[in-house]
Amino acid sequence: MQKSASASSLGPGGLDLAQAFFKPIQNTAPPSTTNRNTKISVIGVGNVGMAIAQTILTQDLADELALVDAKPDKLRGEMLDLQHAAAFLPRTKINASVDYSVTVGSDLCIVTAGARQNPGESRLNLLQRNVALFSNIIPPLAKYSPDSILLIVSNPVDVLTYVSWKLSGFPSNRVIGSGTNLDSSRFRFLIADHLDVNAQDVQAYIVGEHGDSSVALWSSISVGGVPVLSFLKNQQIAYEKETLENIHKAVINSAYEVITLKGYTSWAIGYSVANLARSLLRDQRKIHPVSVLAKGFYGIDGGDVFLSLPAQLGRGGILGVTNIHMTDEEVQRLRESAKTILEVQSQLGL
Helix, strand or coil, rough: CCCCHHHHHHHHHCCCCCHCCCCCCCCCCCCCCCCCCCCCECCHHHHHHHHHHHHHHCCCCCECCCEEEECCHHHHHHHHHCCHHHCCCCCCCCEECCCHHHHHCCCCCCCCCCCCCCCCCCCHHHHHHHHHHHHCCCHHHHHHEEEEEEEECCHHHHHHHHHHHHHCCCCHHHHHEEECHHHHHHHHHHHHHCCCHHHHHHCCCECCCCCCCEEEEEHHHEEEEHHHHHHHHHCCCCCCCCHHHHHHHHHHHHHHHCCCCCCCCCHHHHHHHHHHHHHHHHHCCCEEEEEEEECCCCCCCCCEEEEEEEEEEEEEEHHHHHHCCCCCCHHHHHHHHHHHHHHHHHHHCC
């Protein structure tokens, strides 16, 4: 299922109208053999996958976009729907196929595919089904794009990023989970809302598991360069720890609220992942809280585990993890979050 036929094949007898339409200038050289195009592949064209694809297109992040899904009719429909918007978007070649060969030569492969939880199904059984699904997704991606970066969005994202690392054989810097990048955006929004400031002026991170055991780094929050907790202490302004915990709980529950109200989340994760794609492919070297191989950081041991830490992203993937200050309590909670993920991984038998 390739891109729908272009106008060049509409001429009589298969005449290439593109060549007839344009006259070449004299003394030309052939095009450069150096390929400077950027190619992104999105695996899974559900609500999340298509929100990511749409955001990538509107932000002009790729010269070529490949879509892969197991449902051919849905896949072709989504491809055509995007292609029909060509007059309103930057020029991007859009292909789609159930065959992973369409992803060949990708710079970034974004995986959103995942099995849905059946009524009464345990989280462990759902995870085992997703591991089986990933065993059919990750190896062909690695085969057709051995130099690409894998960006995992499917949940539970930390465990599935670990699974993708194992299945791909890629170095750890080129396997990344979307992690708490969106959680941190929600965190910044809630703090900004409380203080009536722009969320872009708030520096705040959620780290650890993308889930219930995530850790809010209150000690390092700043607004406009002013450390919040230090400011409150110096100004002798009292605050209740319960208030801080309630903001963190609101972050954890916000996705559940959106799902309850509209049935799924899509737009925020679409913008979050496009934001990560920009930092990676444009070599922005920005700091994002994403799921990385965390063994050895902040005393995390006991096995290979992926969880979110503030990391610098660039064209090589993970360029490094920031040495952010944490209190003893925050470090302990981070280690407990790592144990929670490792306990789940140990049941998979990988």
